[in-house]
Amino acid sequence: MIHTLHYISQHSTANGHIENISQACEAGCRWIQLRIKQETQEQVLPVAEAVKKICDSYGAALIINDYPAIAVAVGAAGVHVGKNDMTVKAARAVTGPDMIVGGTANTTEDILQHVADGASYVGVGPYRFTSTKQNLSPILGLEGYQRILQELRQQRISIPVIAIGGIQEEDIPALLETGVHGVAVSGLISGAADKSATVQRIYELVNRQTIWNH
Numbered sequence: 614m615i616h617t618l619h620y621i622s623q624h625s626t627a628n629g630h631i632e633n634i635s636q637a638c639e640a641g642c643r644w645i646q647l648r649i650k651q652e653t654q655e656q657v658l659p660v661a662e663a664v665k666k667i668c669d670s671y672g673a674a675l676i677i678n679d680y681p682a683i684a685v686a687v688g689a690a691g692v693h694v695g696k697n698d699m700t701v702k703a704a705r706a707v708t709g710p711d712m713i714v715g716g717t718a719n720t721t722e723d724i725l726q727h728v729a730d731g732a733s734y735v736g737v738g739p740y741r742f743t744s745t746k747q748n749l750s751p752i753l754g755l756e757g758y759q760r761i762l763q764e765l766r767q768q769r770i771s772i773p774v775i776a777i778g779g780i781q782e783e784d785i786p787a788l789l790e791t792g793v794h795g796v797a798v799s800g801l802i803s804g805a806a807d808k809s810a811t812v813q814r815i816y817e818l819v820n821r822q823t824i825w826n827h
């Protein structure tokens with residue numbers, strides 16, 4: 614089952630990612646994506662091994678950003694790949710059929726391709742501008758999600774859509790109303806003064822909507 618709250622790590626150092634993920638787990642996050650940019654696969658591997666142990670101790674699922682081979686090597690739950698990484702099909706060829714493979718999408722066409730390639734979920738964004746990621750695709754806004762989710766329903770396409778990009782707590786109810794399955798956030802939790810309280814409020818928002826939708 615794809616969770617409704619995805620936490621994406623961010624820090625400038627390897628140890629910072631480990632600390633960052635420990636804190637997110639301690640605050641209650643149970644779906645963690647290790648996202649280290651501007652490091653080699655060799656440098657990311659030991660960090661992935663360390664955070665896998667942390668995630669296991671909290672019963673949290675670990676997704677590795679960009680590197681399917683690392684996801685396989687550390688026994689992570691899955692991998693997330695974007696347009697500049699590789700296709701979902703290529704990632705799936707590395708992970709095999711059972712691992713979670715997520716793909717980034719900015720359009721309905723992107724989503725259809727990921728579905729055809731065997732994606733488990735799609736990360737769709739950005740919702741709004743964010744400084745967490747560089748070279749953003751066109752901003753979708755609420756209208757973008759309304760249009761894309763409607764197109765998916767019209768085409769009878771069913772795949773968990775995870776909204777991402779600059780998402781704040783107050784955005785979540787309206788985003789879920791569009792039909793998205795959940796949200797992926799980084800800055801909202803990384804920068805929170807009280808991470809536990811923030812995570813608890815986000816879970817209440819995403820889970821309340823899940824109950825309404827079913």
Ligand SMILES: Cc1ncc(COP(=O)(O)OP(=O)(O)O)c(N)n1
Nearest residue numbers: 693694695696717736737775777797
């Ligand atoms: C859940 C989720 N959605 C989208 C992304 C973005 O992935 P990508 O486009 O490959 O960009 P980077 O994160 O690698 O900079 C994501 N990581 N997670």
Ligand SMILES: Cc1ncsc1CCOP(=O)(O)O
Nearest residue numbers: 743745746778779798799800
């Ligand atoms: C990885 C990624 N992909 C699109 S926006 C984004 C960053 C999400 O982080 P934040 O929640 O801090 O905007």
Ligand SMILES: [Mg+2]
Nearest residue numbers: 679694695698
């Ligand atoms: Mg990527």
